[in-house]
Amino acid sequence: MSELRELYQEVIIDHGRHPRNFGVLENATKQQEGFNPLCGDKIILFVRENDGVFLDLKFDGCGCAISMASASLMTECLKGKTIKEIQDIFNLFHRWVMNETDSDLSQEKLGKLAVLGGVREFPSRVKCATLAWHTLKAVLEGEKLQVTTE
Amino acid sequence: MQTYKNDFPILKQAIHGKPLVYLDSSATTQKPECVIEAISNYYCNDHANVHRGVYELSERATRLYEKTRKKVQWFINAAHAHEIIFTRGATESINLVAQSYGRSHFKAGDEVILSVMEHHSNIVPWQMLQNQIGIELKIIPVSDAGELEMAAYEKLFSPRTKMVAISHASNVLGTLNPLKKIIEMAHAQNVPVLVDGAAAFSHISLDMQALDCDFYVFSAHKAYGPTGVGVLYGKTALLERMPPYQGGGSMIERVSLEKTTYAELPYKFEAGTPAIADVIGFYSALHYLEKVGMKAIAEHEQALLHYATSKLAAISGLRILGTAKEKVGVLSFVLEGIHPHDIGTILDSEGVAIRAGHHCAMPLMDRYKIPACVRVSFGLYNSKEDVDALMTGMKKVLEVFK
Ligand SMILES: Cc1ncc(COP(=O)(O)O)c(C=O)c1O
Numbered sequence: 001m002s003e004l005r006e007l008y009q010e011v012i013i014d015h016g017r018h019p020r021n022f023g024v025l026e027n028a029t030k031q032q033e034g035f036n037p038l039c040g041d042k043i044i045l046f047v048r049e050n051d052g053v054f055l056d057l058k059f060d061g062c063g064c065a066i067s068m069a070s071a072s073l074m075t076e077c078l079k080g081k082t083i084k085e086i087q088d089i090f091n092l093f094h095r096w097v098m099n100e101t102d103s104d105l106s107q108e109k110l111g112k113l114a115v116l117g118g119v120r121e122f123p124s125r126v127k128c129a130t131l132a133w134h135t136l137k138a139v140l141e142g143e144k145l146q147v148t149t150e
Numbered sequence: 151m152q153t154y155k156n157d158f159p160i161l162k163q164a165i166h167g168k169p170l171v172y173l174d175s176s177a178t179t180q181k182p183e184c185v186i187e188a189i190s191n192y193y194c195n196d197h198a199n200v201h202r203g204v205y206e207l208s209e210r211a212t213r214l215y216e217k218t219r220k221k222v223q224w225f226i227n228a229a230h231a232h233e234i235i236f237t238r239g240a241t242e243s244i245n246l247v248a249q250s251y252g253r254s255h256f257k258a259g260d261e262v263i264l265s266v267m268e269h270h271s272n273i274v275p276w277q278m279l280q281n282q283i284g285i286e287l288k289i290i291p292v293s294d295a296g297e298l299e300m301a302a303y304e305k306l307f308s309p310r311t312k313m314v315a316i317s318h319a320s321n322v323l324g325t326l327n328p329l330k331k332i333i334e335m336a337h338a339q340n341v342p343v344l345v346d347g348a349a350a351f352s353h354i355s356l357d358m359q360a361l362d363c364d365f366y367v368f369s370a371h372k373a374y375g376p377t378g379v380g381v382l383y384g385k386t387a388l389l390e391r392m393p394p395y396q397g398g399g400s401m402i403e404r405v406s407l408e409k410t411t412y413a414e415l416p417y418k419f420e421a422g423t424p425a426i427a428d429v430i431g432f433y434s435a436l437h438y439l440e441k442v443g444m445k446a447i448a449e450h451e452q453a454l455l456h457y458a459t460s461k462l463a464a465i466s467g468l469r470i471l472g473t474a475k476e477k478v479g480v481l482s483f484v485l486e487g488i489h490p491h492d493i494g495t496i497l498d499s500e501g502v503a504i505r506a507g508h509h510c511a512m513p514l515m516d517r518y519k520i521p522a523c524v525r526v527s528f529g530l531y532n533s534k535e536d537v538d539a540l541m542t543g544m545k546k547v548l549e550v551f552k
Pocket of ligand 1: 176269317319320321348369
């Protein structure tokens with residue numbers, strides 16, 4: 001039960017149920033679809049970028065509480081950040097949920113995103129937490145095609 | 151209510167400190183001890199390649215392998231043992247028919263009738279033919295209750311219809327389709343019928359001769375047998391007209407470097423060394439089903455289905471998908487505001503194994519405008535206590551998401 005509580009923390013239930021930055025971003029400069037073929041979860045990430053800064057982000061789609069909360073928290077966290085900063089956050093987050101914890105990876109650095117660390121005890125749910133981030137990576141790398149978590 | 155739980159060693163374990171409650175038999179069933187023992191015995195005592203050696207061991211292996219073919223024939227009341235072809239599973243059986251029968255009998259513009267409720271394995275092989283030779287697919291719609299729209303089905307036939315490929319039971323909705331009628335209507339137009347029986351075999355008794363279908367496919371692993379074994383039943387006349395699906399050893403009569411003549415049925419379609427031990431293990435599974443009795447199995451599953459349906463339907467915001475009059479022991483649902491995966495994870499923490507997702511039936515998910523659903527499916531080892539454990543788990547789901 002404690003592992004389950006760790007996974008379904010209040011922040012996750014809240015963001016899963018009431019995702020922030022949800023919907024279509026009208027003046028987006030980039031848009032990327034992400035898909036988890038295993039479960040059918042799908043998101044579209046919209047970004048308005050100017051001069052290497054992500055001025056605004058929104059996402060649309062459907063999925064479980066974990067994938068929705070992850071996308072919601074991600075868009076919140078990345079708003080106003082530079083591409084360089086975003087790359088760093090991506091790397092930190094990836095290590096955090098993939099259980100590559102080491103000394104320089106402290107919870108403070110991740111802020112609110114740290115709540116998603118609960119998936120570490122649920123290997124089959126890691127992909128739910130990383131779907132939005134895979135999609136983000138494709139935006140950073142300028143891929144056109146739909147990306148998948150596979 | 152009698153259960154057969156004790157026959158299944160795997161069910162004696164705890165998951166996260168709770169007794170394992172396995173409710174995913176539609177994906178694959180667990181194996182009774184007799185099947186596990188049969189495989190072990192075979193490897194300890196009888197293993198050799200089949201149809202090859204003149205020595206005692208090979209003859210023994212061949213005898214056991216062929217005995218399973220006879221058993222399957224008897225089990226589904228096929229007219230001949232050579233109409234039973236061993237494959238890797240239902241999926242391979244369908245691909246075999248699509249590639250062998252389809253490619254040799256269909257031309258561009260010919261039509262195959264499927265339904266919205268098909269498993270991907272009865273959609274994709276036909277779509278491959280669509281790409282390869284330009285056939286067209288016609289789709290039977292499904293009602294809100296999860297039943298085939300038979301009036302629409304009748305209208306799909308045209309002079310170009312060359313095959314009807316339809317599931318006997320839906321692996322998501324549980325619906326048992328009116329096969330007899332479906333087949334009669336197709337035969338009235340001289341169209342052969344392939345039945346995907348993966349979700350029906352092992353739930354109800356079957357009679358190929360009474361049903362009069364042209365092809366029937368299923369997987370052993372969904373019928374208490376081993377993985378890696380499936381069956382293609384086909385009528386002799388059709389199988390004889392079909393070219394081999396794969397080339398190799400065992401499927402030949404004579405090979406020279408210029409020309410090869412093929413073996414007789416069923417060997418023409420069994421190239422290479424088959425899953426011998428698993429086929430032999432399947433014999434024990436069929437023997438086990440026979441001992442319990444198909445009628446008893448169907449009654450047991452129906453009792454569980456009704457019990458679980460009434461319990462789940464009482465949860466507010468829960469919608470059951472598939473309310474057909476005739477169903478196998480499969481119960482799918484969605485719960486307002488809570489995603490199936492979250493339900494799956496929380497139930498797992500209570501030791502309850504269910505499936506959450508699209509169940510390899512994405513077109514059906516689209517039909518009901520849902521991304522995924524929860525599926526509970528029963529086997530003969532389940533009991534009312536298992537349903538009670540599911541309900542305890544559902545309470546916890548509601549608690550976490552309150
Ligand atoms: C209705 C139906 N058809 C076909 C299949 C495919 O069976 P297999 O994966 O054993 O080949 C399944 C398995 O889930 C099924 O439920």
